[in-house]
Amino acid sequence: MSLLQVRDLKTYFYTDAGVVRAVDGVSYDLKEGETLGLVGESGCGKSVSALSILRLIANPPGKIVGGEIFFEGKDLLKISEKEIRNIRGNHIAMIFQEPMTSLNPVLTIGLQIGEALELHRNMNKKEAREEILRLLRMVGIPDPERRIGDYPHQFSGGMRQRVMIAMALSCNPKLLIADEPTTAVDVTIQAQLLEVVKELTSRLGTAVMLITHNLGVVARHVNRMAVMYAGRIIEQGPAAEVYAHPWHPYTIGLLASVPRLDKPRKERLVPIDGQPPNLILLPPGCSFMPRCSYRMEICSKERPELRPVGDGHFTACWANMER
Amino acid sequence: MSGQYIIRRLLIMIPVLLGISLIIFTIVRVIPGDPAVVLAGPHATKDVVDQVRVQLGLDKHPVKQYLLFIGNIFKGDLGNSNRTGLPVTKEIMARFPNTLILAFASILVATIFGVTTGIIAGVKQNSKFDYLSMLVALFGLSMPVFWLGLMLMLLFSIKLGWFPSVGAESFKHLVLPAITLGANSTAIIARMTRSSMLEVIRLDYIRTARAKGLSEKVVISRHALKNALIPVVTVIGLQTGTLLGGAVLTEIVFAWPGIGRLLVEAILSRDYPIVQGVVLVVATMFIFVNLIVDILYSVLDPRIRYH
Ligand SMILES: Nc1ncnc2c1ncn2[C@@H]1O[C@H](COP(=O)(O)OP(=O)(O)OP(=O)(O)O)[C@@H](O)[C@H]1O
Ligand code: SF4
Ligand SMILES: [Mg+2]
Numbered sequence: 001m002s003l004l005q006v007r008d009l010k011t012y013f014y015t016d017a018g019v020v021r022a023v024d025g026v027s028y029d030l031k032e033g034e035t036l037g038l039v040g041e042s043g044c045g046k047s048v049s050a051l052s053i054l055r056l057i058a059n060p061p062g063k064i065v066g067g068e069i070f071f072e073g074k075d076l077l078k079i080s081e082k083e084i085r086n087i088r089g090n091h092i093a094m095i096f097q098e099p100m101t102s103l104n105p106v107l108t109i110g111l112q113i114g115e116a117l118e119l120h121r122n123m124n125k126k127e128a129r130e131e132i133l134r135l136l137r138m139v140g141i142p143d144p145e146r147r148i149g150d151y152p153h154q155f156s157g158g159m160r161q162r163v164m165i166a167m168a169l170s171c172n173p174k175l176l177i178a179d180e181p182t183t184a185v186d187v188t189i190q191a192q193l194l195e196v197v198k199e200l201t202s203r204l205g206t207a208v209m210l211i212t213h214n215l216g217v218v219a220r221h222v223n224r225m226a227v228m229y230a231g232r233i234i235e236q237g238p239a240a241e242v243y244a245h246p247w248h249p250y251t252i253g254l255l256a257s258v259p260r261l262d263k264p265r266k267e268r269l270v271p272i273d274g275q276p277p278n279l280i281l282l283p284p285g286c287s288f289m290p291r292c293s294y295r296m297e298i299c300s301k302e303r304p305e306l307r308p309v310g311d312g313h314f315t316a317c318w319a320n321m322e323r
Numbered sequence: 324m325s326g327q328y329i330i331r332r333l334l335i336m337i338p339v340l341l342g343i344s345l346i347i348f349t350i351v352r353v354i355p356g357d358p359a360v361v362l363a364g365p366h367a368t369k370d371v372v373d374q375v376r377v378q379l380g381l382d383k384h385p386v387k388q389y390l391l392f393i394g395n396i397f398k399g400d401l402g403n404s405n406r407t408g409l410p411v412t413k414e415i416m417a418r419f420p421n422t423l424i425l426a427f428a429s430i431l432v433a434t435i436f437g438v439t440t441g442i443i444a445g446v447k448q449n450s451k452f453d454y455l456s457m458l459v460a461l462f463g464l465s466m467p468v469f470w471l472g473l474m475l476m477l478l479f480s481i482k483l484g485w486f487p488s489v490g491a492e493s494f495k496h497l498v499l500p501a502i503t504l505g506a507n508s509t510a511i512i513a514r515m516t517r518s519s520m521l522e523v524i525r526l527d528y529i530r531t532a533r534a535k536g537l538s539e540k541v542v543i544s545r546h547a548l549k550n551a552l553i554p555v556v557t558v559i560g561l562q563t564g565t566l567l568g569g570a571v572l573t574e575i576v577f578a579w580p581g582i583g584r585l586l587v588e589a590i591l592s593r594d595y596p597i598v599q600g601v602v603l604v605v606a607t608m609f610i611f612v613n614l615i616v617d618i619l620y621s622v623l624d625p626r627i628r629y630h
Contacts, residue, residue, distance in 0.1 A: 058530075116536065
């Protein structure tokens with residue numbers, strides 16, 4: 001059975017300019033111990049779909065308007081506040097995308113890591129301290145005895161992200177959602193952080209949902225990948241398969257522009273000509289149509305749904321690619 | 324926060340207070356009215372007035388007067404009151420505790436009510452409590468101190484008889500003046516706390532705290548409050564300063580025997596030494612409050628370090 005089953009998830013933001021359909025009917029599965037890569041351009045809804053799992057969408061303006069999120073068979077969207085709190089940080093943990101602002105500036109990192117231990121693992125202060133030191137050592141923070149009482153501003157972006165990793169793994173979650181930082185951390189540090197996450201989660205058998213811009217990363221580190229565009233998954237399947245035989249023109253474009261580790265990375269990955277569509281006024285047909293060089297008549301009229309194109313490989317595109 | 328820093332801040336007080344003393348010394352002498360004439364009375368002859376002027380030392384050149392004034396300050400002597408002949412320090416000391424009590428009670432009331440209201444209003448944004456409390460706060464802001472004082476007095480002492488209307492004999496006497504003087508500050512602190520809370524509550528680290536599974540109570544009290552209070556501390560400090568000014572009106576309305584009333588009486592009778600003394604004492608208080616605010620700041624926010 002799947003650990004996580006997301007079905008037709010819809011998360012909208014109600015803004016003055018209109019309804020932003022940030023996540024508009026997303027479905028995927030994640031098995032125990034499996035790693036899923038979620039990729040796509042900036043603003044396509046990766047973070048919002050991840051935050052929706054833990055019901056961390058700020059309301060207002062955001063609201064999960066539809067769908068189901070089954071975690072170990074329970075629909076996270078239907079359980080009580082108390083029940084979801086027992087899942088947060090305990091069974092499902094998240095590493096946020098913003099290393100500079102995700103830690104509380106006025107509390108020591110020791111306190112911030114210890115909170116979850118005291119809450120979910122019923123540790124007392126002394127036990128928690130030992131465990132915090134162990135966690136800090138585990139994520140590679142030097143001199144933990146001295147650092148445990150330091151405040152976030154005394155750490156670099158990369159070190160703060162390590163603190164976040166320690167915090168997220170502190171209660172041995174079954175699922176870790178790791179939203180890769182796109183700013184404040186350079187590409188080498190990012191690769192190191194990913195190694196830390198990968199090493200620890202494979203040791204602990206944690207399932208990981210890895211959100212990233214970097215397709216090179218996805219190819220090497222994940223079992224399966226899902227490509228998002230304008231709030232929807234437009235292609236998903238086994239990472240090796242999608243990598244070798246991309247079907248959707250958007251995925252093809254993304255892969256053609258994979259940034260290489262030996263070259264400096266661009267601020268934001270803009271792989272294909274044109275801009276992603278306005279999520280308030282989505283066109284009726286395929287959202288990728290304006291930028292697609294394979295477009296056909298039907299593309300502007302009817303929206304393509306995901307359909308199987310290989311073993312466990314799905315795509316939402318009308319075109320029949322010649323292989 | 325180093326001890327050295329505090330010492331340096333205390334040393335800076337000296338030139339600041341010297342500046343203030345010069346300004347107030349000049350102002351009292353520029354406003355129309357001759358203390359000698361006031362003191363000698365309306366029917367006094369010119370000779371008598373001149374004699375009084377010599378007694379008060381006002382016949383000397385102003386520069387000499389100022390230097391004398393400053394020299395005496397360093398000896399702890401603020402001169403004598405024109406009217407009573409008693410040392411200014413004695414006159415002020417007799418009244419100052421009353422003002423301190425009133426100001427302290429007011430800022431305490433304002434902080435407790437303001438911060439609590441602001442937190443609840445911010446956490447429960449757009450609730451009935453939020454709307455109602457912010458409406459009341461708006462009233463609190465626009466109400467003149469003396470008007471509010473008179474209204475409270477009318478209702479609670481004259482009509483209901485719950486509290487005495489004037490004087491400073493007991494704790495009961497303190498209630499109405501403290502509320503009157505603190506009303507404005509309560510409103511300002513409540514609004515500031517609310518907006519600060521609203522700002523903090525949507526920040527990334529609050530989301531991190533929620534993602535750990537912490538209850539909303541812990542998220543607010545441990546993660547949001549301390550951050551939200553940092554700007555509020557500044558406002559409370561500023562309000563304490565403003566309050567000392569507001570005390571004058573409150574003290575008059577409720578016949579509260581503090582230095583505010585002393586100041587007004589002294590101005591009316593052109594009692595220069597008292598006016599100068601009161602202003603210097605209030606200014607010193609103001610500077611101390613600022614120093615305390617800065618110290619509190621560094622306690623709340625570890626990113627702030629003074630050197
Ligand atoms: N609070 C909000 N109010 C309005 N719109 C929002 C809000 N949060 C997110 N959105 C919108 O939802 C869409 C998806 O945002 P999301 O943060 O999920 O993008 P992302 O795929 O994570 O991008 P990135 O790769 O830059 O992190 C964006 O278009 C964004 O404008
Ligand atoms: S459905 Fe049409 S427009 Fe959309 S990606 Fe496929 S070919 Fe291009
Ligand atoms: Mg994101």
